[in-house]
Amino acid sequence: MKIRFKSLTTQVIIGIILGILVGFVFPDIGSQLKVIADMFIKLVKMVIAPIIFLTIVIGIAGMGDLKKVGKIGGKALLYFEIVSTIALAIGIIVANVLKPGKGIDAKAGEGDITQYTKAAEETSHGFMDFILSIIPDSFLGAFTNGQLLPVLLLAVLFGISLAHLGKKGKPVIEFFEKVTEVFFGIVNIIMKVSPLAAFGAMAYTIGNFGIGSLLYLGKLMGSVYITMAIFIILVLGGIAKMFGFSIFKFIAYIKEEILLVIGTSSSEAALPSMMEKLEKYGCSKPVVGLVLPTGYSFNLDGTSIYLSMAALFIAQAYGVDLSIWQQITLLGVLMLTSKGAAGVTGSGFVTLAATLTVFPSIPVAGMALILGVDRFMSEARAITNLIGNGVATVIISKTEGEFKPVQEVVEEKMGA
Numbered sequence: 001m002k003i004r005f006k007s008l009t010t011q012v013i014i015g016i017i018l019g020i021l022v023g024f025v026f027p028d029i030g031s032q033l034k035v036i037a038d039m040f041i042k043l044v045k046m047v048i049a050p051i052i053f054l055t056i057v058i059g060i061a062g063m064g065d066l067k068k069v070g071k072i073g074g075k076a077l078l079y080f081e082i083v084s085t086i087a088l089a090i091g092i093i094v095a096n097v098l099k100p101g102k103g104i105d106a107k108a109g110e111g112d113i114t115q116y117t118k119a120a121e122e123t124s125h126g127f128m129d130f131i132l133s134i135i136p137d138s139f140l141g142a143f144t145n146g147q148l149l150p151v152l153l154l155a156v157l158f159g160i161s162l163a164h165l166g167k168k169g170k171p172v173i174e175f176f177e178k179v180t181e182v183f184f185g186i187v188n189i190i191m192k193v194s195p196l197a198a199f200g201a202m203a204y205t206i207g208n209f210g211i212g213s214l215l216y217l218g219k220l221m222g223s224v225y226i227t228m229a230i231f232i233i234l235v236l237g238g239i240a241k242m243f244g245f246s247i248f249k250f251i252a253y254i255k256e257e258i259l260l261v262i263g264t265s266s267s268e269a270a271l272p273s274m275m276e277k278l279e280k281y282g283c284s285k286p287v288v289g290l291v292l293p294t295g296y297s298f299n300l301d302g303t304s305i306y307l308s309m310a311a312l313f314i315a316q317a318y319g320v321d322l323s324i325w326q327q328i329t330l331l332g333v334l335m336l337t338s339k340g341a342a343g344v345t346g347s348g349f350v351t352l353a354a355t356l357t358v359f360p361s362i363p364v365a366g367m368a369l370i371l372g373v374d375r376f377m378s379e380a381r382a383i384t385n386l387i388g389n390g391v392a393t394v395i396i397s398k399t400e401g402e403f404k405p406v407q408e409v410v411e412e413k414m415g416a
Contacts (some may be wrong), residue, residue, distance in 0.1 A: 001049050011194075011195035012194060012195050012198050012256070012259040012260060012263055012290035013259060013263060014195065014197060015194075015195035015197075015198035015199035015202070015263060015359040016198050016199070016202050016204075016259070016262065016263050018199050019033075019198060019200065019201065019202025019203040019204075019205075019206070019263075020202050020203075022199075022203040022206075022207070023202060023203040023204065023205065023206025023207035023208075024206050024207075027206070027208075028205070028206040028207070029203070029207065030204060030206055030207020030208070031203075031204055031207035031208040032204075032207075033199070033200040033201075033203040033207070033209075033243065034200060034204035035195055035200065035202065036196055036199065036200025036201075037197045037200040037201035037204065037263075037264050038177060039197075040190070040193060040194065040196070040197030040200075040264065040269065041197070041264060041266050041268070041269055043190045043193075044187075044268060044269050044271070044272065045268060046048065047183050047186055047187055047190070047211070047272065047314070048268060048271055048272065048299040049142075049143045050143065050149050050183055050184050051180070051184070051187070051272055051275070052151050052152065052155065052273075052289075052293040053143070053151050053154065053155045053158070054155075054176050054179060054180045054183065054366060055180060055275065055288070055293075056152065056155035056156065056159055056289045056290055056293065057155050057158050057159040057160065057162060057173075058159075058173060058176050058177055058180065058285065058286070058289065059285055059286030059287070059288075059289035059290050060155075060156065060159025060160060060162070060163055061162040061163045061169060061172075061173050062160050068334075068400070069159075069160075069286075069290070071400070072286075072287060072290055072291070072396060072400055072402075073156075073290060073294070075396060075399065075400075076290070076291045076294055076295070076392065076396050077298060077393065079299075079392055079396065080294070080295060080298040080299035080392065082299065083235070083239075083299065083301060083388065083392070084298070084299055084301055084304045084335075085304075085331075085335060086231075086235060086310075087231055087235075087301040087388075088303075088304045088305070088307070088331055088334050088335065089204035089308075089331065090227060090230070090231055090235070091227055091304065091305040091306070091307070091308030091309040091312075092303060092308045092309075092312060092327055092330070092331060094223060094226070094227045094230075095308065095309045095313060095316075096222065096312070096327075098219070098223045099316055100219045100220040100222075100309070100313050100316070101220070101225040101312065101313035101314065101315065101316025101317040102316050102317075120126055130335060134150060134152075134153050135150065135153065136150035136153070136154065139154065142154045142259065149297050151293075152293060152297070155188045178231065179214065184272065184276065186314060187272040187273065190314030191260075191273060194260050194263070194264075194269070195263075197263060197264050197269070198259070198260070198262070198263025198264060199263075201261060201263055201264050201265060203369065205243075205265075218310070220310075220313050220377075221377060223309060223313075224305065224306060224309055224310075224377050224380055225377075225380050227305050227379050228302055228305055228381070228383075228384045229310060230383065231301065231305060232247065232251075232384060232387055232388075233247065236301075236387060236388060236391050239391065239395065240391055240394075240395075243394070243395050243398050243399075244398070245394065247387075247391070249376050250281075250387075250390065250391065250394070251387060251416050253277065253281065254274065254386070254387070254390060256273070257270035257273055257274050257277065257386060258270075258383055258386065258387075259312070260273075261379065261382045261383050261386055264310045265378045265380060265382055267296070267380045267383075267385045267386045267389075268296070270386055271293070271296065272293070274292065274386065274389075274390060275288050275289070275292055277390075278292065278390060278393050280396070281394065282394075282397070282401035282403045282404050282405045283393055283394060283397040283402065283403055284403070284404075286399060286402065287393065287396055287397045287400060287402045288397075290391055291389075291393045291396050291397075292389055292390075292392075292393045293391035295388070295392050295393070295415035296389060298387075299385075299389055299392055300381075300385050300388075301384050301385060301388035302380060302381030302382060302384025302385040302388065303351065303381050303382065303385060304334065305381065305384065306352075306377055306378075306380075307334050307352055307355060308330070308331070308334055308380045310352050310370060310377075311330060311334070311352065311355060311356065311359070311362055312327075312330075313361045314356070314362050314363065314366030314367065314370075315361070315366075317366055318362070318363050318366055320361060320362060320363075322362075324360065326361060329359075330359055330362075332354075333355055333359050334355055335338075352367060353367060360396050365389055
């Protein structure tokens, strides 16, 4: 089999392998290379807000039928809530069966977690606080605070207003479509350096934590990876089969995005290219623009599994025996705190801190136990988030009659 070195997939794989080698052989150098990955993620985040705003506005205004827009949005939110709750429940069930925290010496945990607990304390997690956080302080403020939800709200309002203009709004839509092409052109330029980002991120991870960190607390890591594999294959795979497509073929189709997530530990890094891939897969642009970005805040399946398993792991390590009702309460708390978590490295750890601060039965100090291996688990949850949101977009497209297989699109173009 001929290896195509010009392929982005091949280049990212090479970057990951070289990063592991540099981090292992030259740990001091490797631990300083995180800046490369950080720069790449910042470059991607730089264009995410405008791309999301433009695609949602074009989608809503182009669809014209506002009732259909509301139907798609409502259906997507219902799907997100059901599936993410299933993910939380599976994490709790597996943690009870495998008991990864049993027998762990809680005093062995090392690491400074103050930056995470401080971030959690400074963030309000009540329902009304969550609602208020969606509303930006200003139009431009929605694009500068780094949160997706204010951008979503602004885009929906703008799109609805533009749709009401009818023919008068067409020049604006056409202008936005051209601007969108420019932004995706910027994304294509940025993606050319993704192999370097993967190299820097892996060199930092291995150089900073060492190969030994792959074995440290291996039972928890293994449990998390097994649980996410079960969720992807059985839950997402079962849902995909019900709607006429294979989860394995879909994963193969988005392999480049998955490798990018493995390299950077951030699902946001793959968001722009994932939007393009889903449109080519057959999903309509309006549905992709509305469902996928929303899923990045409301449908974090991997983060949900991680949060529930990590919380129970800490409880087990400290010998805290939670009753069934306490675990149900924990599930309820996680259903709230898991919403709105960004797809950036470290957000899951901050959200875990927020959860434990409002659930005092589990010691917050126990987070130090998993600090060293959190980055490796962040890759698993980011991949699961990516696949989960991709599947959700395909399903909503199919149920709304907004899905055209690639072959049908080709035939239509040939007929024209």
